Amino acid sequence: xxxxxxxxxxxxxxxxxxxxxxxxxxxxxxxxxxxxxxxxxxxxxxxxxxxxxxxxxxxxxxxxxxxxxxxxxxxxxxxxxxxxxxxxxxxxxxxxxxxxxxxxxxxxxxxxxxxxxxxxxxxxxxxxxxxxxxxxxxxxxxxxxxxxxxxxxxxxxxxxxxxxxxxxxxxxxxxxxxxxxxxxxxxxxxxxxxxxxxxxxxxxxxxxxxxxxxxxxxxxxxxxxxxxxxxxxxxxxxxxxxxxxxxxxxxxx
Amino acid sequence: xxxxxxxxxxxxxxxxxxxxxxxxxxxxxxxxxxxxxxxxxxxxxxxxxxxxxxxxxxxxxxxxxxxxxxxxxxxxxxxxxxxxxxxxxxxxxxxxxxxxxxxxxxxxxxxxxxxxxxxxxxxxxxxxxxxxxxxxxxxxxxxxxxxxxxxxxxxxxxxxxxxxxxxxxxxxxxxxxxxxxxxxxxxxxxxxxxxxxxxxxxxxxxxxxxxxxxxxxxxxxxxxxxxxxxxxxxxxxxxxxxxxxxxxxxxxxxxxxxxxxxxxxxxxxxxxxxxxxxxxxxxxxxxxxxxxxxxxxxxxxxxxxxxxxxxx
Numbered sequence: 001x002x003x004x005x006x007x008x009x010x011x012x013x014x015x016x017x018x019x020x021x022x023x024x025x026x027x028x029x030x031x032x033x034x035x036x037x038x039x040x041x042x043x044x045x046x047x048x049x050x051x052x053x054x055x056x057x058x059x060x061x062x063x064x065x066x067x068x069x070x071x072x073x074x075x076x077x078x079x080x081x082x083x084x085x086x087x088x089x090x091x092x093x094x095x096x097x098x099x100x101x102x103x104x105x106x107x108x109x110x111x112x113x114x115x116x117x118x119x120x121x122x123x124x125x126x127x128x129x130x131x132x133x134x135x136x137x138x139x140x141x142x143x144x145x146x147x148x149x150x151x152x153x154x155x156x157x158x159x160x161x162x163x164x165x166x167x168x169x170x171x172x173x174x175x176x177x178x179x180x181x182x183x184x185x186x187x188x189x190x191x192x193x194x195x196x197x198x199x200x201x202x203x204x205x206x207x208x209x210x211x212x213x214x215x216x217x218x219x220x221x222x223x224x225x226x227x228x229x230x231x232x233x234x235x236x237x238x239x240x241x242x243x244x245x246x247x248x249x250x251x252x253x
Numbered sequence: 254x255x256x257x258x259x260x261x262x263x264x265x266x267x268x269x270x271x272x273x274x275x276x277x278x279x280x281x282x283x284x285x286x287x288x289x290x291x292x293x294x295x296x297x298x299x300x301x302x303x304x305x306x307x308x309x310x311x312x313x314x315x316x317x318x319x320x321x322x323x324x325x326x327x328x329x330x331x332x333x334x335x336x337x338x339x340x341x342x343x344x345x346x347x348x349x350x351x352x353x354x355x356x357x358x359x360x361x362x363x364x365x366x367x368x369x370x371x372x373x374x375x376x377x378x379x380x381x382x383x384x385x386x387x388x389x390x391x392x393x394x395x396x397x398x399x400x401x402x403x404x405x406x407x408x409x410x411x412x413x414x415x416x417x418x419x420x421x422x423x424x425x426x427x428x429x430x431x432x433x434x435x436x437x438x439x440x441x442x443x444x445x446x447x448x449x450x451x452x453x454x455x456x457x458x459x460x461x462x463x464x465x466x467x468x469x470x471x472x473x474x475x476x477x478x479x480x481x482x483x484x485x486x487x488x489x490x491x492x493x494x495x496x497x498x499x500x501x502x503x504x505x506x507x508x509x510x511x512x513x514x515x516x517x518x519x520x521x522x523x524x525x526x527x528x529x530x531x532x533x534x535x536x537x538x539x540x541x542x543x544x545x546x547x548x549x550x551x552x553x554x555x556x557x558x559x560x561x562x563x564x565x
Contacts, residue, residue, distance in 0.1 A: 004362075011359040019347040022388045087343030091404065094307050096333040097360050 005098035012092070012105025016079065017112065030075070030117050034068040035124050041188065042128060049189060054129040061125040062142075062214035063187030066207055068117055069150050070182055074174030076110045077157030081167040084252070103158070103249065107151060114150045118143060133219045142217035145230055149210055152234040155241035162248035187211040206233040260285040260412055260443040261306060265315030268301050268467075275301040277467035278315065283460075285411075288434075288444040290458030292451065292557070298467040299447040300340070303416050306445065307337050319412060336405030339416025339447075344397070344404050346390030350381050353389055353400065357407040368407075375403040379433070395426030402433060413437060415446045419453060431456055451554050463560055471560050479550045484509060484522040486555070487529060490545040491517065500541055507532045523548070 020026050041060055046053030049060075080103070083089045092102045122130075132139050160173050184198060185191075185207035191199050202208050210233070213226035261283035268276040275298045283289040291299050304310045306317055308328040316323060322330040344353045351372050358368025376385050379399040384392060389400055398418060405413060415434065419427040434457055438444060448454055454461050455475050463471040463478070471478060487507070491500045494517055501519045505512050507528040508521035525531070529548045536543060 007362075008360055011356060014359075015345065015348065015352070015356050018352055019345070022347050022349070086346065087340070088345050090304075090307075090309055091337065091343055092360070093309055094332060094335065094337040095357065095360050095408075096329050 002098065005101055005104070008097040008101035009104040009108055012101055013108040013112070016106055016109035030072060030113050031120055034064070034117055034121050037068065038064050038121060038124055038128075045188075057125060057128055057130050058219055059215070060188055061121070061130050062218055063185075063211045064125075065118060065121050065146065066211045066214055067178075067182040067187055068121060069114060069146055070153060070178050070207065071174065072110070072114055072117060073150055073154040074157045074170060074178070075113070076106055076154040077159075077161035077170040077174070078167045079106050079110075080158060081161040081164065081170050084161075085165075085167065107154060110154060111147055111151060114147060115143070118146060131219075134217060138217040138223070141227075142214050145213060145217070145227060146210070149230060149234045152238040152241075155238060155245050158245040159241050159248055162245060162252050181205060182207050185211060206230070206237075209233060259283055259318075260287075261289070261317070261319055261445060263302075263306065263315065263317035266302065266305055266312045266317060267314035268298075268305060268310065268312050274467050276305070276312070276315075279464060279467065279469055281306075281317075281462060281469075283443055283445060285443050286438065286441050287459040288438055288446055288457050290454035290461040291445065291447040291464065292449075292454050292461055293447075293464040295449070297464045299464060300416055301467075302464070303337075303339065303414050303445065303447055307335060307414055308332055333408070334410060335412045335414060336408065336410030337414045337416075338401045338405040338418060339414065340420065344389045344400050347388060349386050349388055350376055350392070350400050350403075351385045353404055354407055357404055361408045363407075371407055375406060379403045394422055395429065398422060398426065398430055399433070402430070406437075410442070412443045412445070415444060417447055417449065419448070419450065427453075451552065451557055455552075463557065465560070476550075478556050479552075481556065484524050484551060485548055486520055486551055487523050487532065487548050488518055488520040488545070489532075489543050489547075490519070492542040492544045496541055499539065500536075500543065503535045503539060503541065504532065506535060518545075522551070 038061070041064060042053045042057045046056035046060070050056035080089075083092075083102070089102060126132075156177075157170060157174060160170050164170060164173070185202055185205045187207055191202040191208075194202060209226050209229035213223065213230045215221060216223035216226055259282045261281060263279060263281040266276045266279040267274070277298075279298065279302055281289070281291075281302070291302060293299050301310070305312050306319060306324060308324050308331050311325055316325070318324065319331045320334045322334070324331050345356070348356065351369075354372035354375055355368045358371050359365070363371060373382075373385075376382050379402065381396060381399060381403070384396055389397065392400060402418070418434070419430050422430065431453070434444060434446075444457075446454070446457060458475065460472070460474055461478055462469055471481070473481070487504065489500055489504060491497055497514065497517060497519070501512055501514050504519050504521050507523060507525070509524040509528075510522040512519060512521040523529070529546075533546070
């Protein structure tokens with residue numbers, strides 16, 4: 001990447017982050033909503049699913065983090081589609097800037113938002129009694145793994161954004177895809193009571209491996225297997241969806 | 254016409270979208286420092302032509318150069334010469350006026366401080382200082398268009414593409430935008446203007462290209478185009494409203510086409526140069542007094558209608 005490309009990407013990432021200042025709802029979307037989920041899951045289901053809400057939190061917080069992360073990957077596509085629809089993209093493309101900087105700028109900004117939501121969920125979780133049982137290095141590893149996975153998975157939403165005509169449709173697509181993907185996994189409960197066919201799905205579901213990896217890195221337990229599986233999934237998502245998205249991107253604009 | 258002497262030069266531009274042919278071989282030439290009005294009904298291909306010339310889409314055939322640079326092979330150089338404003342190239346509604354302009358300044362390589370001062374200069378020039386820190390989404394139509402224009406001027410472009418710059422504006426805002434455009438042309442900027450408003454082209458353009466169904470169907474100065482229909486229009490208003498019918502009958506005697514009575518004014522096309530004097534004589538003989546009598550060139554609307562068969 002040239003210096004110009006890096007500078008253009010930085011400016012466009014700044015632009016995406018400054019938007020938050022003028023749109024408090026967006027802040028709610030990626031701050032209050034995750035915390036709300038965290039509180040609801042912990043105090044509504046916690047006592048039933050574990051011996052106490054606090055014990056459930058130790059299990060569920062990594063899962064809630066993963067669920068929130070996957071939903072948030074849709075923001076990349078929603079934002080891109082909005083820019084294309086509103087004509088902002090045409091304006092940017094009529095400027096002498098690095099060609100992929102509008103895309104790169106948005107991805108960088110979305111990673112920063114993801115990092116913020118991760119830290120927020122962890123901080124609120126810890127205030128409610130969650131403890132990192134491993135150490136600072138594995139915890140940092142969990143963060144890095146989650147962000148890498150988020151960038152890879154956000155290419156799905158980029159592809160969807162290039163194929164549909166309205167931002168709402170990206171949102172709907174994301175909901176329909178991610179809801180079952182996050183619930184039919186080990187994110188919130190141990191799969192042992194699920195019917196066999198569902199367990200088979202849960203086992204291969206990327207949400208499961210990522211939730212297990214995050215859990216292992218934050219609270220202890222098996223790490224190597226889930227982490228490797230998560231990285232393989234991230235690589236597969238990137239390898240499949242990034243080229244398709246770039247192709248659709250070139251074709252659309 | 255060569256590529257060197259023209260700010261914009263296009264030859265045989267073709268662009269298809271699926272089964273639709275948006276451009277079916279468009280030629281254009283715009284001299285530096287002039288305004289070319291690109292006119293045509295909705296869906297004629299105006300916006301597609303602008304998008305090709307702005308490097309946003311590639312033509313399927315033909316070629317175009319902007320300031321001597323090829324729009325396909327030297328897109329980056331073209332982009333550093335042009336400013337684009339229009340229906341589609343928009344500012345970010347979620348940023349303030351200042352932030353929008355700073356963003357563009359930074360993207361064009363200005364330092365933090367000079368992009369800030371450029372933003373401030375442009376906002377004051379376009380009378381937007383009071384709204385500088387408000388989100389662009391909250392601007393009125395006229396303010397929004399002025400911000401759009403300001404955004405396209407951050408890089409001091411030598412060429413400005415204005416795609417229907419006043420669509421949806423009230424007359425006062427439209428006049429403001431026109432004044433700004435005239436000022437830019439005085440500074441030597443070349444302007445490519447697409448519009449559906451014929452009076453806008455009449456007011457601003459040095460030369461007009463009329464396109465329809467992706468083809469150029471007429472080229473010339475506004476005066477040349479008006480002369481092309483070969484007819485002038487006579488209009489008369491009687492002193493006494495009751496004389497309207499009688500007046501229409503007299504006008505019909507000298508008219509070369511259908512007589513139109515609208516309100517208390519009678520209009521009709523005439524081709525004979527002596528038609529006006531003949532009409533005056535007839536009115537005198539009939540003892541009809543007119544409050545108003547005029548012979549004028551046809552409006553561009555009339556030219557447009559005769560060229561495309563579609564009212565503008």
